[in-house]
Amino acid sequence: MKYIVALAFVLIIGSLASAFFYLMRDQGRSNRTVRALAMRVGFSIALFLLLLLAHKLGYIQPTGIRQ
Numbered sequence: 001m002k003y004i005v006a007l008a009f010v011l012i013i014g015s016l017a018s019a020f021f022y023l024m025r026d027q028g029r030s031n032r033t034v035r036a037l038a039m040r041v042g043f044s045i046a047l048f049l050l051l052l053l054a055h056k057l058g059y060i061q062p063t064g065i066r067q
Contacts, residue, residue, distance in 0.1 A: 001059050008047040015040040 019036035026032060054060045 001054060004050070005047065008043060008050070012040055012043045012047070015043060 015036050019033050019040065022030070022032040022036055051060070055062070
């Protein structure tokens with residue numbers, strides 16, 4: 001499960017970086033920046049739903065606050 005979450009974070013950061021690249025390269029004249037940011041939002045929502053499902057199925061357990 002750790003590897004799946006790490007991969008999702010890499011995809012989210014990669015999509016954000018590509019949006020920045022397209023923003024700088026195209027100077028806002030194309031829709032590639034918007035598509036890259038939409039993919040980032042999609043990856044973030046997918047990660048959130050995956051974490052909810054993993055918790056529901058028992059793959060991950062809450063640990064609470066440790067002192």
